[in-house]
Amino acid sequence: MTVIEIHNLKKSYNPGKLAVNDVSLSIQKGESLGLVGESGCGKSTLAHCLLGVEKMDAGSIVYNEEPIAHANRKQLRNYRRNVQTVFQNPTASLNPKLKIRDSLLDPYLQFKDDLQLKHFHFTSKQDFVQQLLETVELPKGLADRYPHELSGGQKQRVTIARAISIEPKLIVLDEPTASLDVLSQGAILELLGSLQQTLGMSYLFISHDLAAVYQLCQRIAVMKDGELLDVFRKEEIYDSNRHDYTKELIDIF
Amino acid sequence: MSVLALSQKRIKKAKVWLISIILLIVLAAVAYTFLYLKHDANMTDVGNRLASPTQAHPLGTDHLGRDVLTRLLLGFRLTVGYSLIALAAAVIIGVPFGLIAGLRGGWIDRLFMRIADGFLAFPDTVIAIVLSGLLGPGIGNLLFAIVLVKWVNYARMVRSTVLTEVRKDYVTIARINGLSTFTIMRKHLLPHIIGNVLVLASLDFGKIILLISSLSYIGLGAQPPTPEWGAMLNESRPYFQANPEMMVYPGLAIVAVVLVANVLGDYLRDKFDVKKEVQP
Amino acid sequence: MILAIEDLTVSHGEKIIVDKVSLTIDKGEWFALVGQSGSGKTMLSQAVGQLLGPNLKASGRVMYEGDNVLEHPKEKMNQLRGKAISYIFQDYHGSFTPFLTIQQHMEEYLQTHSVQKAQRKEMIREALESVGLDASFAKRYSFQLSGGQLQRASIALALLLEPDILIADEATTALDSVSAHRILSLLQELQQKTGCAILFITHDWRHVVRYSDKIAVMKDGKIIESGTKQKLVHQPEHAYTKQLIQAAPTLPMRVMEVSKS
Structure with a gap:
C-alpha cells in the first residue's frame, strides 16, 4: 500500500534555476526511503514541500489517493496528523522555554480528538509522557527538565518521541544525525530502526551520508542539482547499471 | 569559584536584603495610611506651619501647616498608582501590537515601524513635556503622554523577540502540526515574551515614577494641592534654605521606590532566564 | 620526527582538560586524533600553536626543531605560525573576514611573513590553483563562495608558506560528506606534493580509516589507544575504540575490503 506519492514536483527560488526539478517518488507503508545528495541538491526543499512549509511551483503530492492541494480542512488535518517530522538541529527544534513534557505533548494535544492510538495509551499526561520517554530510551526524570539541560543526542531523542507520539504513517527525517557526535549518531540510527519495527510507520530519511541511509533504508533515491538521478533497492547498490554519480557516492564510503 | 563570581553572589545577596527591607518599610507605611491616618492631607493649619516633628506630626508640617507624613504616604499611593496605570496601559497596547507586527509582517509591520521610529527619534521626557504642554497641565494628560511614549518600547521588544523566534525550527514544526497562530502565540511565543516584558516593565516603573515626579515638579503633572511627590518637591522649593527636610522626604521616597523597582527588575531578569543554572 | 608533544597538560583553573598527553608526529605523516566533542582534542591542537585563550594554561613540552614551542615568546611564535605550523578550522566562515577578498587575505598573510611584493601575486595564483580554484576566485569575498570552496581557500592559505605541519581541526565536519571527501582527497594530494605532516582532528572514524597513517584515540583528556592504522x-x-568503529555506519563493501587487506 502506498502511503504517499510525489508527482513531478517542481520548486524554484531563483527564476531560471530549479531547486527541485520534476521529481516523482512514492513511499510504501512501513518502508523507509533514503534520499541522498550533497548540500544544495534540493533534498531539503523536497521535504519542505512535503511538509507544507514551502509551496511547490508545480506537481502534486497525493496522500490517501487525494492530492493535498485540493484537500479540504478535514483532509488537511488528517494529512498533518499522519506526516510528522524530525529536523537536523535538535536544539532549534525544541522551544527553550518549555519543559520537555510540554514540547512532547504538543502534537497529541493538537490532534487528540481524531486519534486512535494502537501502541501508546493515553490515561494521563504524566503517564503518556513517561511512555514516550521510555520508548526512546530516555530516563523518566527528563520530563520536567528544560532542553538546555539535555545533550544533543538526548534532545534528538525527544524530538523523535514527539514525532512518534501520535503514531503517524510517515516521518520525514531531515538529516536527523548530522549535527550529533559519532556515538550519538549510531545510537539514533539504531533507535530509528527499532522504532520502525515496533510502530510500523514509513520514513523518508534525508541525508548526505549514504552509509547511514544504507543502514536504515530499504530503498535509496539519489538527487543531484535538483534532479532525481537514481532510485534503487538496497540490495541493488552494487549493480552495474547504477548511475555514475551513485557510484561516485558509493566510492566515498 | 572565582573572586568575581563570589562578589557577584554577595551583591545579589545584598540586593535581596535591600529590597526586602525597603519593601517592609513601604508595606508598614501603607498599612499605616489605611489604619491610622489621622490627618486630612489637605487640612491647613497656618498657625502651625513649618513645625518641627512632634508626636502629632512625626515629620512636621509644611508651609501651609499640613502634615508631611500624611502627604508623603498618600503620595506613595498616588505616584505608584499613576505609574502602574500608565505601565499597564503601555503593556496592554504595546504587546499585542508587537505580536501582530512580528507575526503578520507586511504593511502592518512597516506602518508600525515608521510610527515607532518617529517616537524613538525624541527622548521620552521631551515628548512627554511637549504633549502635556499641548494638552495642558494635569495628571490625566501627563499619563496619556507617558503611555503614548512608552508603548512603543514594548511593541518593539515583543516584535523583535517574535521575529527571532518564529524563524526557529520549533515554530516551523508547530506550524507543520497545524497549530493555529493564536496557539503558537500563547504556547510558544508568550513564554519568551513574558519574562522580557516583566523585566522591562519593572525598570520602566522606576522611570515613569521619575517622569511623573519630574514633570509634576516643573508644574506639568499633578497640580497642587495633590500630594504627589514631585509636586511636593515643587511646593517646598521656596523653603529649601530654612526647611530643607521638606524636600528631603519626598526626594528620599522617590529614590527608595525607584531603587526597589530596579532591583526587582534585575531579580526578575535572573528568574526568567531558565539557562542561568548552566555553567560552561 | 617533526613534532613531539611530551606530557602536555591543558587546564582551566582546577579542571584538567588535556591530561599529560604525549605523541610524536613524523615528517610527512597523516596523524589522526579521534575523539568525541569534549575529549580535549581541540585544546590539544590549539596548545601546540599557543592559540589557547587567556584562562587556559598549558604545561609540558611541545618540541619542534629542538625547542619547546610553549616557551617561545609571542613574536617568535607569530613567525612560527604559518611558516612551520598552520591551521585550518571547522568554521571556515570565521577564518575569513567578510571585508577582504581572498587575495587580500593572502596578501596580508604573506606581508606578515615578509615575502617580497613581486613574488606575492604569483604565489597566490599558484596556491589557489593547487586547491582547484581558478584565478577569478582571488577577487571574490568569502561570502560569495560555497562551503567547500571556502575550505579549499583556507587550505590554500594555510599551505601558502609550505609549513611542516598542518593542523586540521574538524576541517570537514561542517561540510556534507561528498564535499568533505573531495576536500580530504585534495589534502592527501597536497600532502604528497609538499611533504607536510598533517595532524588531523576528527570525530568521524570513516575519514580516519581512509586517509591516516597513524591514529590516536582520545577520551576525557587522555589518549587511550594509539598506533598505526593497520x-x-x-x-x-580498547572498548571505546571498538565503540567508535561500530558507531560509524559503513557500506558492506568497505567492510569486505578492510577484512581482505
Whole structure:
C-alpha cells in the first residue's frame, strides 16, 4: 500500500534555476526511503514541500489517493496528523522555554480528538509522557527538565518521541544525525530502526551520508542539482547499471 | 569559584536584603495610611506651619501647616498608582501590537515601524513635556503622554523577540502540526515574551515614577494641592534654605521606590532566564 | 620526527582538560586524533600553536626543531605560525573576514611573513590553483563562495608558506560528506606534493580509516589507544575504540575490503 506519492514536483527560488526539478517518488507503508545528495541538491526543499512549509511551483503530492492541494480542512488535518517530522538541529527544534513534557505533548494535544492510538495509551499526561520517554530510551526524570539541560543526542531523542507520539504513517527525517557526535549518531540510527519495527510507520530519511541511509533504508533515491538521478533497492547498490554519480557516492564510503 | 563570581553572589545577596527591607518599610507605611491616618492631607493649619516633628506630626508640617507624613504616604499611593496605570496601559497596547507586527509582517509591520521610529527619534521626557504642554497641565494628560511614549518600547521588544523566534525550527514544526497562530502565540511565543516584558516593565516603573515626579515638579503633572511627590518637591522649593527636610522626604521616597523597582527588575531578569543554572 | 608533544597538560583553573598527553608526529605523516566533542582534542591542537585563550594554561613540552614551542615568546611564535605550523578550522566562515577578498587575505598573510611584493601575486595564483580554484576566485569575498570552496581557500592559505605541519581541526565536519571527501582527497594530494605532516582532528572514524597513517584515540583528556592504522582498525584493544568503529555506519563493501587487506 502506498502511503504517499510525489508527482513531478517542481520548486524554484531563483527564476531560471530549479531547486527541485520534476521529481516523482512514492513511499510504501512501513518502508523507509533514503534520499541522498550533497548540500544544495534540493533534498531539503523536497521535504519542505512535503511538509507544507514551502509551496511547490508545480506537481502534486497525493496522500490517501487525494492530492493535498485540493484537500479540504478535514483532509488537511488528517494529512498533518499522519506526516510528522524530525529536523537536523535538535536544539532549534525544541522551544527553550518549555519543559520537555510540554514540547512532547504538543502534537497529541493538537490532534487528540481524531486519534486512535494502537501502541501508546493515553490515561494521563504524566503517564503518556513517561511512555514516550521510555520508548526512546530516555530516563523518566527528563520530563520536567528544560532542553538546555539535555545533550544533543538526548534532545534528538525527544524530538523523535514527539514525532512518534501520535503514531503517524510517515516521518520525514531531515538529516536527523548530522549535527550529533559519532556515538550519538549510531545510537539514533539504531533507535530509528527499532522504532520502525515496533510502530510500523514509513520514513523518508534525508541525508548526505549514504552509509547511514544504507543502514536504515530499504530503498535509496539519489538527487543531484535538483534532479532525481537514481532510485534503487538496497540490495541493488552494487549493480552495474547504477548511475555514475551513485557510484561516485558509493566510492566515498 | 572565582573572586568575581563570589562578589557577584554577595551583591545579589545584598540586593535581596535591600529590597526586602525597603519593601517592609513601604508595606508598614501603607498599612499605616489605611489604619491610622489621622490627618486630612489637605487640612491647613497656618498657625502651625513649618513645625518641627512632634508626636502629632512625626515629620512636621509644611508651609501651609499640613502634615508631611500624611502627604508623603498618600503620595506613595498616588505616584505608584499613576505609574502602574500608565505601565499597564503601555503593556496592554504595546504587546499585542508587537505580536501582530512580528507575526503578520507586511504593511502592518512597516506602518508600525515608521510610527515607532518617529517616537524613538525624541527622548521620552521631551515628548512627554511637549504633549502635556499641548494638552495642558494635569495628571490625566501627563499619563496619556507617558503611555503614548512608552508603548512603543514594548511593541518593539515583543516584535523583535517574535521575529527571532518564529524563524526557529520549533515554530516551523508547530506550524507543520497545524497549530493555529493564536496557539503558537500563547504556547510558544508568550513564554519568551513574558519574562522580557516583566523585566522591562519593572525598570520602566522606576522611570515613569521619575517622569511623573519630574514633570509634576516643573508644574506639568499633578497640580497642587495633590500630594504627589514631585509636586511636593515643587511646593517646598521656596523653603529649601530654612526647611530643607521638606524636600528631603519626598526626594528620599522617590529614590527608595525607584531603587526597589530596579532591583526587582534585575531579580526578575535572573528568574526568567531558565539557562542561568548552566555553567560552561 | 617533526613534532613531539611530551606530557602536555591543558587546564582551566582546577579542571584538567588535556591530561599529560604525549605523541610524536613524523615528517610527512597523516596523524589522526579521534575523539568525541569534549575529549580535549581541540585544546590539544590549539596548545601546540599557543592559540589557547587567556584562562587556559598549558604545561609540558611541545618540541619542534629542538625547542619547546610553549616557551617561545609571542613574536617568535607569530613567525612560527604559518611558516612551520598552520591551521585550518571547522568554521571556515570565521577564518575569513567578510571585508577582504581572498587575495587580500593572502596578501596580508604573506606581508606578515615578509615575502617580497613581486613574488606575492604569483604565489597566490599558484596556491589557489593547487586547491582547484581558478584565478577569478582571488577577487571574490568569502561570502560569495560555497562551503567547500571556502575550505579549499583556507587550505590554500594555510599551505601558502609550505609549513611542516598542518593542523586540521574538524576541517570537514561542517561540510556534507561528498564535499568533505573531495576536500580530504585534495589534502592527501597536497600532502604528497609538499611533504607536510598533517595532524588531523576528527570525530568521524570513516575519514580516519581512509586517509591516516597513524591514529590516536582520545577520551576525557587522555589518549587511550594509539598506533598505526593497520593496528587500530584491525585489532582495536580498547572498548571505546571498538565503540567508535561500530558507531560509524559503513557500506558492506568497505567492510569486505578492510577484512581482505
